[in-house]
Structure formats: structure tokens, C-alpha cells
Amino acid sequence: MKIQEVSEKFGISTDTLRYYERVGLIPSVTRTGSGIRDYSELDIRRVEFVKCMRGASLPIEVLIEYMALVQQGDATIETRKEILREQRDQLIARMAEMQKTLDILNHKIQVYESKILEKEKKIKIEE
Amino acid sequence: MKIQEVSEKFGISTDTLRYYERVGLIPSVTRTGSGIRDYSELDIRRVEFVKCMRGASLPIEVLIEYMALVQQGDATIETRKEILREQRDQLIARMAEMQKTLDILNHKIQVYESKILEKEKKIKIEE
DNA sequence: GTAACACCTGGAGTTGACTCCAAGTCAAGG
DNA sequence: CCTTGACTTGGAGTCAACTCCAGGTGTTAC
Incomplete structure (x- = not known):
């Protein structure tokens, strides 16, 4: 290829x-x-x-x-495993951070959505 | 502060x-x-x-x-919500990618672990 | 009041990860 | 054989996001 x-x-x-x-x-x-x-x-x-x-x-x-x-072959398996474990742990940590951010984003979006709804209601009442 | x-x-x-x-x-x-x-x-x-x-x-x-x-105040709420929605969607996509990577990392670590076990067994038999 | 130290600014330098470029080589069609 | 277009290299340039620095000002302890 x-x-x-x-x-x-x-x-x-x-x-x-x-x-x-x-x-x-x-x-x-x-x-x-x-x-x-x-x-x-x-x-x-x-x-x-x-x-x-x-x-x-x-x-x-x-x-x-x-x-x-x-x-370098099989002699390095232990080291490789350690590298992957460390990277995995860091990845998990980053994903947890992202989940927190995601929650906040979702919350903020919801707040905005209800604010927009309120505005629409006000307009209707004013009509 | x-x-x-x-x-x-x-x-x-x-x-x-x-x-x-x-x-x-x-x-x-x-x-x-x-x-x-x-x-x-x-x-x-x-x-x-x-x-x-x-x-x-x-x-x-x-x-x-x-x-x-x-x-700029309330007039921009709709735009802000859109920005957050887009960022949230991208975040979800990135997290999904990371989850796939995590699965692969975990799999590889497992494979390494069983290889290490095998090696240890061989050593025992040779003793 | 002066030494030592935290803070200020504008601008330059660094890092990680590409991305682009010039100048040259190779393969296929006419 | 010659052109066209994809491939090669080493090296330079770019981009985001900091990070560092020189030269200056403020503030606190003695």
C-alpha cells in the first residue's frame, strides 16, 4: 500500500x-x-x-x-507494560476531568435554555 | 486575593x-x-x-x-448557548475516542500480564 | 531609609506536533 | 525520449499555548 x-x-x-x-x-x-x-x-x-x-x-x-x-523484543515487556499502565492511568484521569467539564457544560446549556424560554414567555405576555 | x-x-x-x-x-x-x-x-x-x-x-x-x-449581556445568550452546545458535542466525541483507546490499552496491558505470567511459569518448570 | 522581595509591563523564547517547501528522483502514457 | 505527476529528502516555517525575561515600580521588615 x-x-x-x-x-x-x-x-x-x-x-x-x-x-x-x-x-x-x-x-x-x-x-x-x-x-x-x-x-x-x-x-x-x-x-x-x-x-x-x-x-x-x-x-x-x-x-x-x-x-x-x-x-528490542521480549526482554522489554515489563517496561512496556509499565508505560502503558501509566498512560492508561493518566487517560482515566483526563477523562474524569472531561466528564466534570461535560457536566458543567450541560448544566450551563440548560440554564441558557430556560433563560431563552423565559424571554419567549415575556414576549407572549407583552403581545 | x-x-x-x-x-x-x-x-x-x-x-x-x-x-x-x-x-x-x-x-x-x-x-x-x-x-x-x-x-x-x-x-x-x-x-x-x-x-x-x-x-x-x-x-x-x-x-x-x-x-x-x-x-455583552443578555442579547448574546442564544449565540453563547450554541457555542457551548458545539463544544459539548466535540467533547463527547473526544471522550468516545479516548474510551476506545482506553479499551485497547487495557487489552494490551492484559496481554502483557499474561505473557509475564507465562514467563514465570517457564522459569518454575526449569527449576 | 534601605534591603529584599512581590508585583508590573511588553516582548521575546520555548515546546509539541505538525506542515510546508525546494530541489531532486522515478514510473507510466503518448 | 519526453512530459506529467506522485514520490523522495532535509530543513525551515507555523500554530497554540504557554513561559521566561529585562527593566521598572510597590511594599514590607528591620
Whole structure:
């Protein structure tokens, strides 16, 4: 699969895909003889993983570290697990914050809605 | 309440508090005669609101727009409600993405955990 | 009254994560 | 063979959101 297709499939620009590779987020993608990227199944699974993690704002640095450990094989499993656990905990914390914000937003929207209703009533009475 | 105390109360640096004021996120804080910030109850409620919204990553630009509308009074209620509704919807979408990521993280952690267990078993058998 | 310290301002610098660009290479159609 | 258009690289530029700094003023403890 060439870069253009991967870009469309995941909604990630080709520039970003190349950038991810450059910084080590996706270890060197397979190439054709002449050096053009030709994403393998594995490469695509990696892109998907990164897209998903970035979608939840896991920092690129952490993902780079994680990917490097994956490359190093089974000896790093314990460390990798720790990284994922920490990221998961932070994610849970962020989601809790967001839930609080969501509640406040919903509350404010409700207040606005009833204010708008009041205004409409007043107009009706004045008519 | 002076800036230092507000900073500690909310865990926002004084630089950030001044920055928020500068860009219009918190309309001009009350001052002492000599020009030193002295946050009123209202100012503090505003800081709290902004902190909460920023905690859920609502963009500063949107908050600036919202705050400007609040300043303009009741005529802008409808617009404000729309802004909040849109932000709420985006927040819900982001939380859904994060939930997916969380599920994957949990799954991966489980897989790692069972791999570690297997390794331990092997060691026991070899003993 | 003076030293030490918190506060002020405008503006420059930093960080993370892209995003764009120039200059060059390759592959397919006519 | 030559053009057209997608691909390559390294490096520079951009953007949001801070964060830091220099140079100046205010305020409190001794």
C-alpha cells in the first residue's frame, strides 16, 4: 500500500506519516526497490495503533519510547507494560476531568435554555 | 486575593494568569490603587471556569469569544448557548475516542500480564 | 531609609506536533 | 525520449499555548 492510500485510509497527511517515521514512531516502513514507501500489513497496523493513541493525546515522546522497546523484543515487556499502565492511568484521569467539564457544560446549556424560554414567555405576555 | 494566592489555589502559574487576562480570557481583573491585581470573587469564579474548560482542552480562542459575549449581556445568550452546545458535542466525541483507546490499552496491558505470567511459569518448570 | 522581595509591563523564547517547501528522483502514457 | 505527476529528502516555517525575561515600580521588615 502506498503512502497516498494509507493517508486516505487513516485521514493522516502524507507529511505526518513521513514525520512519524522520521522521529521513530513507526519504524522504517518497507520500500520498493527504488526507495518509495510501500506499507506492509505490519506497517499499517502500526499506523493504526499510533493514530488511535494520538487520538487520545498520548505524547509522541512516550510512543517513540514504547515503539523502541517493542523493537528490542521480549526482554522489554515489563517496561512496556509499565508505560502503558501509566498512560492508561493518566487517560482515566483526563477523562474524569472531561466528564466534570461535560457536566458543567450541560448544566450551563440548560440554564441558557430556560433563560431563552423565559424571554419567549415575556414576549407572549407583552403581545 | 492576590495573584500568588490564586496561582496556588488553582495550580496555574502567575504568568499564565496574566496571559489569560491579556488575551481576554478573563476580563480585566480588579486592581489595588497602585495597579496590583486583587482578584474579586467574580474574577476567581472566572478563573475557575477557565481552568475547568481548559482542563478539557476547549480551545482558548473559543473561550475568548464566549467571554466576550458574556460581557455583552443578555442579547448574546442564544449565540453563547450554541457555542457551548458545539463544544459539548466535540467533547463527547473526544471522550468516545479516548474510551476506545482506553479499551485497547487495557487489552494490551492484559496481554502483557499474561505473557509475564507465562514467563514465570517457564522459569518454575526449569527449576 | 534601605534591603529584599512581590508585583508590573511588553516582548521575546520555548515546546509539541505538525506542515510546508525546494530541489531532486522515478514510473507510466503518448 | 519526453512530459506529467506522485514520490523522495532535509530543513525551515507555523500554530497554540504557554513561559521566561529585562527593566521598572510597590511594599514590607528591620
